[in-house]
Amino acid sequence: MLSILAADQVEVSERDALVRLVREVIDEERWRLAAGGPALPGRDLADAVLDRLDRLGDPELTIPPHVINATGVILHTNLGRAPWPRAARVAAVAGARAYGFLELDEDTGRRGPRFRAAEDHLVALTGAEDAMVVGNNAAALALAVGLAGRRGAVVVSRGELVEIGGGVRIPEILARAGIRLIEVGTTNRTRAADFEAPLAAGDARVVLRVHPSNFSISGFTESADLAAVAAIAHEHGAIVIDDLGSGALLDTASFGLAHEPTPTERLAQGADLVLFSGDKLVGGPQAGLIVGRRDLIARLRRDPLARAVRPDKAILAGVGATLAIYRSGWATSDIPVWQLIALTPEDLRARAEWVVNLGPTIAGRSDLRVIELESPVGGGSLPMQVLASLGVAVPVASATRAAALLRTGPDRILARIIDDAIAFDLRTVSPFDDGTLARRIADLPAPSS
Numbered sequence: 001m002l003s004i005l006a007a008d009q010v011e012v013s014e015r016d017a018l019v020r021l022v023r024e025v026i027d028e029e030r031w032r033l034a035a036g037g038p039a040l041p042g043r044d045l046a047d048a049v050l051d052r053l054d055r056l057g058d059p060e061l062t063i064p065p066h067v068i069n070a071t072g073v074i075l076h077t078n079l080g081r082a083p084w085p086r087a088a089r090v091a092a093v094a095g096a097r098a099y100g101f102l103e104l105d106e107d108t109g110r111r112g113p114r115f116r117a118a119e120d121h122l123v124a125l126t127g128a129e130d131a132m133v134v135g136n137n138a139a140a141l142a143l144a145v146g147l148a149g150r151r152g153a154v155v156v157s158r159g160e161l162v163e164i165g166g167g168v169r170i171p172e173i174l175a176r177a178g179i180r181l182i183e184v185g186t187t188n189r190t191r192a193a194d195f196e197a198p199l200a201a202g203d204a205r206v207v208l209r210v211h212p213s214n215f216s217i218s219g220f221t222e223s224a225d226l227a228a229v230a231a232i233a234h235e236h237g238a239i240v241i242d243d244l245g246s247g248a249l250l251d252t253a254s255f256g257l258a259h260e261p262t263p264t265e266r267l268a269q270g271a272d273l274v275l276f277s278g279d280k281l282v283g284g285p286q287a288g289l290i291v292g293r294r295d296l297i298a299r300l301r302r303d304p305l306a307r308a309v310r311p312d313k314a315i316l317a318g319v320g321a322t323l324a325i326y327r328s329g330w331a332t333s334d335i336p337v338w339q340l341i342a343l344t345p346e347d348l349r350a351r352a353e354w355v356v357n358l359g360p361t362i363a364g365r366s367d368l369r370v371i372e373l374e375s376p377v378g379g380g381s382l383p384m385q386v387l388a389s390l391g392v393a394v395p396v397a398s399a400t401r402a403a404a405l406l407r408t409g410p411d412r413i414l415a416r417i418i419d420d421a422i423a424f425d426l427r428t429v430s431p432f433d434d435g436t437l438a439r440r441i442a443d444l445p446a447p448s449s
Contacts, residue, residue: 230270247276
């Protein structure tokens with residue numbers, strides 16, 4: 001077979017890799033013959049190898065397929081959370097395609113600090129003494145709690161022992177780091193005074209605050225004031241690590257949502273380190289962003305774990321470009337997350353009516369209608385908070401089958417099911433994709449009379 005492939009001038013730099021691929025095809029042919037299938041000529045087997053080589057080189061098969069998000073969930077975790085700003089995409093590609101001074105001092109020509117543009121932006125945006133970028137916020141948390149030291153202890157309110165995505169829980173993160181957990185307060189009520197005893201006794205040198213960004217407790221509740229907790233911690237020589245989870249660099253209240261604490265506010269209230277995500281409300285590439293005291297971040301940089309959780313050059317470039325947009329004052333117009341949050345129902349009405357009016361022409365459907373919807377921000381951000389939105393409802397014979405059909409094909413769409421109809425929330429759909437929605441509606445079987 002290799003001779004046949006040679007005749008086709010197959011060019012590969014690694015002969016062993018081609019041999020392994022040929023053996024895979026031959027093994028599959030053996031299984032087919034064992035199952036009673038007819039033998040294929042060598043030419044057909046060679047074509048099978050060539051086809052597999054072509055598919056391996058197809059970039060469409062090595063990246064997640066493009067999906068139109070018609071759910072209205074802005075930070076959809078299963079769809080990759082925040083779409084990147086254009087500047088971040090350009091910066092990441094530029095960083096990936098060539099060499100760069102990633103860890104080299106331009107003046108001396110010697111090894112220098114790792115590319116610091118993103119961290120310098122964080123310092124300017126938050127007022128922190130220093131900053132650090134790691135792979136994601138879970139990595140930031142695992143690195144930060146290490147400041148307690150091996151077999152050290154961390155004090156956490158019982159109401160903040162949360163579980164984040166993928167079933168990962170705060171107690172398990174601490175246990176994996178070899179750190180003891182000291183719980184204080186109760187699930188629904190914790191006061192600053194609850195932190196006094198273990199800190200005064202010297203049982204712990206770290207207080208961990210975890211923002212309940214993906215759930216809400218209401219009723220007979222009380223949360224310890226961060227400034228009061230920080231005052232107690234500092235009195236006893238302890239530090240305060242504040243995990244904001246999603247994190248926001250703009251005031252969410254100005255968009256009609258509940259106020260989300262900002263890193264700047266948390267630092268001003270006495271937190272020594274603040275941790276938050278880069279791919280949620282910040283709206284950039286996946287990253288864990290750490291801001292705070294210079295001496296503590298210097299210790300984090302020296303931790304052996306820091307090398308294991310550091311991001312690569314493309315991510316650093318993308319994060320830096322995203323943060324630069326905030327510093328330039330163009331976040332609401334240039335960062336997709338804030339563009340989508342800022343949309344009003346009236347911004348979407350003309351688009352929804354256009355799709356509905358196009359229904360009889362493209363799909364022969366006159367039963368489409370504009371509907372009012374509620375769009376959650378998603379991504380573990382702003383629980384119980386929604387944005388008024390508009391969309392299009394499409395009655396179908398089977399909502400489950402229709403939704404599955406939309407998830408296939410070259411133009412894949414993830415939609416919602418509401419009252420046995422398919423609902424497209426236009427808040428998270430690009431205007432350029434409205435025509436695609438209308439065309440795909442033609443594929444959906446209408447309900448029987």
